[in-house]
Amino acid sequence: MPTVALAVTDGMLPFELSLAIEVFGSDLTHVVDPWYDFALCGPGAVRIDRYRLEMDHGLDHLAHADTVIVPGWADTDVDPPVELLDAVRAAHAAGARVASLCTGAFVLAAAGLLDGKRATTHWAHTEALARRHPHITVDPDVLYVDNGDVLTSAGKAAAMDLCLHLVRLDHGSANANKIARRLVVPPHRDGGQAQFIRTPVPDPGNHPLAELLPWVLQRLDEPLTVEDLARQARMSSRHLARHFTSLTGTTPLQWLHTQRIRHAQELLETTDDTIDAIATATGMGTSTTLRRHFHRTVGVAPDTYRRTFRSHIDLRNAPTGRDDRKPAARHAVAN
Structure with missing residues (x-):
């Protein structure tokens, strides 16, 4: 069971802290079993805004976790406590x-x-x-940055994007999207090449694309065009583009492309289908086209992705210890 520890001291932001608790601390074994062994770690009781939180462990427990999450720091003009910095360094040095x-x-x-x-x-x-x-290269234009063993997210809602990215690395894209739907998160926004997580599909609701999006997802093997989508939605291409931008933060074609890649990832993780078969099932046409778009979007070839996540999932389900799990997780994010 992968372990997640939340590093908490006075002066943390409640939104990011509660978001991490909701994702990693909830009992989601009905989606993925085992889920995470989650712990709050801090120097005794901690004040977060107007609330008092009791900790499960001291900060020294961070060094025993597979993943350590640091929520938002409220006063960026004030240096964080030395004990927090030492504990985070020790956890990273221990392989977290x-x-x-x-x-x-x-x-x-x-x-x-x-x-x-x-x-x-x-x-x-x-x-x-x-x-x-x-000495840091700060990128203001992305939702998060994944350096393998160290990850950072942009503000507020982008923290959810990063949390779901971690879930995908640990449990696969299909389960990450199940969690996204359960949380009814906003659609994922484009934010840079480093993002491997795909656009969660908006839950059915009272919006102009509520009937169109499921219709499209059932026809990813077809050569759909913007005109096809506009015709199905009974609106002009211009109005369709406007609604897509408002709802998903991207264009109809980019959203469709993202869904094709997402579906390809799920098939690579969960089936033994050939690359040619997956290219057909995702509407990419040929394996050459799939490989080109997949590598451009995800950063690795489909075969590499399959080997990485298949071996990682197999290792995750095997009765191994913490040290045995680590190399697989690192390999997954390094690619």
């Missing part, structure tokens, strides 16, 4: 994957974990992060 949400990047930066790396944080604080830590 360390992720920050929103302004939690300032904690990772102060701990030296972002030196020489690319990182992001809330857009309102990217200039301050870059100014205070010149």
Whole structure:
């Protein structure tokens, strides 16, 4: 069972903290079993805004976790506590994957974990992060950055994008999308090449594309065009594009392309279908086209993706210890 520890001290932001608890601390064994062994770690009782939280363990327990998450840091002008920085460094040195949400990047930066790396944080604080830590390449235009063993997210809702990215790395894309639907999260927004997570499909609701999107997902093997989608939605192509931008943050063709790639990832993870068969099932036509678009979007070839996630899933289900799981997880995010 993968372990996740949330590093908590006075001065954390409640939204990012509660979001991490909801994703990793909820009992979701009905979706994935085993789910996560989750723990709150801090120096005794902690004040978060107006609330008092009791911890499961001290900060030294971070070094025993597979993944350590640092929520948003409220006052970025104040240095984080030395005990928090020491605990985060020790966890990383012990092999933990360390992720920050929103302004939690300032904690990772102060701990030296972002030196020489690319990182992001809330857009309102990217200039301050870059100014205070010149050895970090701060990217203000992405939702999150994955450096393998150190990850950072942009502000607020982007923290959910990163959390779901971690779920996908640990449990596969199909389960990550199940979790996204359960949480009824907003559609994922385009935010850069580093993002491997796909666009969660909006839940059925009272919006102009409520009937169109399921219709499209049932026909990913067909050569659909924007005109086909507009005709099915009974609106002009211009109005269709406007609704897609409002609902998904992207264009109809980009959303369709993303869904094709998402479906290809699920088939690579869950079936033994050939690349040619998957190209047909996803509407890519030929294996050459699938390989080109898949590599451009995901960053690796379909065969590499299949080997990585198949071996990672097999290792996850095997009765191995913490040290045995680590290399598989690192390999998955490094590709």
